[in-house]
Amino acid sequence: MVRCKITSRFSSIENLVILAQTDTTVGFLSQNDKKLFEIKQRDSSKPFIKIYKDFKTFLSYKNRIPQNQKKFVRHSKKITFIVKNKAFRVTKNHLNSTIFDKLDWYYSTSANRSRENFDKNFCKEKSDIIIEDANSLKETTSSNLIKINNFKKKRLR
Numbered sequence: 001m002v003r004c005k006i007t008s009r010f011s012s013i014e015n016l017v018i019l020a021q022t023d024t025t026v027g028f029l030s031q032n033d034k035k036l037f038e039i040k041q042r043d044s045s046k047p048f049i050k051i052y053k054d055f056k057t058f059l060s061y062k063n064r065i066p067q068n069q070k071k072f073v074r075h076s077k078k079i080t081f082i083v084k085n086k087a088f089r090v091t092k093n094h095l096n097s098t099i100f101d102k103l104d105w106y107y108s109t110s111a112n113r114s115r116e117n118f119d120k121n122f123c124k125e126k127s128d129i130i131i132e133d134a135n136s137l138k139e140t141t142s143s144n145l146i147k148i149n150n151f152k153k154k155r156l157r
Contacts, residue, residue, distance in 0.1 A: 013102060019111055019127035021135070023091055024078050026118055026144045028127065029094040033107050039126045042114040048107040049080050049087045049143075057104045058090050066150040073148075082147040082156070089143065099129065110142060 014031040017039065022029070027113050028072065029051070030036055055074045062065040065083060073081055080089045089108070096146050100106075111123040117137035124130060145157035 009113045012099050013099060016128040017126065018099065018106075018129045018131060019137070020131040021133065021137050022108060025140045026123065026137045028106050028111050028123070029106045031103065031106050036107055036109055038113050039111060042109075047087065048109050049089055050105055051108045052088060052090050052105045053103070054092070055090050055099070058088065061105070063088070066148060068150065069153070071146045072153075079141045080145045082145065083149070086141050087145075099131070110139075111137075112139075113123075 003064060016034070018028060018029040020029060028036055033048055036042075036048055038067050052061070061065060063083075063086075065081075067153070076090070080087055083102075092093075112117070112118050113122070120137060123137070142157070144155065147154045147156055
């Protein structure tokens with residue numbers, strides 16, 4: 001089920017904030033990081049994770065991964081990587097929604113204020129579009145966070 005506060009067609013989906021159950025937890029998704037900083041009341045020096053719809057799209061945006069880590073990144077699930085201080089994830093679109101088919105990438109963050117727990121009312125108030133399936137929206141564990149370079153992998157979370 002998709003609920004939306006706006007009445008126009010999604011002509012500028014890039015500026016909207018979407019509340020959805022991601023592959024890991026409930027999240028705010030948007031291509032507008034300024035709106036996410038405002039909603040989360042988060043320090044602007046702490047960037048958001050960038051989610052790409054597939055590995056080919058990730059590479060098309062001139063992103064680089066150490067050669068010996070490519071297979072690991074391509075086949076990973078529920079893992080966020082940090083390469084040269086940029087956090088990203090490559091994930092298949094499991095949200096059966098045509099909204100995400102138009103987006104090659106989007107910023108993702110947990111659906112809450114910084115350092116607080118999930119509050120469904122707060123999240124619904126702050127989002128423009130809500131994508132909810134029969135299982136509803138549930139806070140679960142976040143993705144693993146791994147920093148990689150040419151030589152090693154270091155698990156941060």
